[in-house]
Amino acid sequence: MRIAVASDHAGYRYKTLVAKWLADRGHEVEDFGAHSEESVDYPDFIVPAARAVAARRCERGIVFGGSGNGEAIAANKVRGVRCVLAWHEESARLGRMHNDANVLSIGQRLVSEEMVLRIVEVWLATPFEGGRHVARIAKLDALGGP
Numbered sequence: 001m002r003i004a005v006a007s008d009h010a011g012y013r014y015k016t017l018v019a020k021w022l023a024d025r026g027h028e029v030e031d032f033g034a035h036s037e038e039s040v041d042y043p044d045f046i047v048p049a050a051r052a053v054a055a056r057r058c059e060r061g062i063v064f065g066g067s068g069n070g071e072a073i074a075a076n077k078v079r080g081v082r083c084v085l086a087w088h089e090e091s092a093r094l095g096r097m098h099n100d101a102n103v104l105s106i107g108q109r110l111v112s113e114e115m116v117l118r119i120v121e122v123w124l125a126t127p128f129e130g131g132r133h134v135a136r137i138a139k140l141d142a143l144g145g146p
Contacts, residue, residue, distance in 0.1 A: 001124070004061035006032035006049035007108075008042035008071070011064025014108040014116050018062060021117055030058055046074040053102050054080035061103040062120060068107035075103045082140065087111055089122045096126035098133050 003022055007015035012034050019029045032049040034040045046063050053061040061081075063071040068085045075083035083103035084095030087110055095101040104123050106116055 001060060002028040002030065002058045004030050004032060004049040004052045004058035005063070006045040006061070006071075007034050007064035008045065008066070009034055009037045009039050010066030011068070011071070011106070011108045012037050014106060014113075015062075015064045017113065018064070018116065018120055021120070042070050043074045046071045047078060050075040050078040050081045050083070050103055054078050059102075060124070062123075063103060063105050064108055065105070066107055066109045068105040068110065072103075072105035075105065080141070082137070086119050086123065088115065089118050092119045092123035093126045096123055097129040100128040100133070100137050 005015050005019050019031055022029050030052060033045040042065055049061045049063060052058040061075070063075055065071040072083045072085045075081050081103050082099050082101045083105050084099055084101040085105045086092035086095060087107065092104065095104065106119060111119065
């Protein structure tokens, strides 16, 4: 699977860790930055990654920040992106099952290093449940946006 990754300075360490973990498992990773822990503005990196997912250049995206909140907001500004913020395995699982999330946001300051890898693993492995959720996803997608 081709996966976009991006972060700000506060999520840089987890982005780097997860990108390597993904590559070690055979995924193709496209890194949109940031490229250090030097302070940056997260939209500059998150939005291009989200656009790559929306354009289907990447099948999924994973974004990182201090809390993950701003990154999720930025990603969700891109039409065609459904980004969920996850802080444990169940939030990641439900984001895929019920929301068909194609982008995942994680806060480096809020989850342990062990947990971040479990979150990503569960999110990647969980299929969209479909059924009653299809109409809801269609309504979200019809809302528009940039």
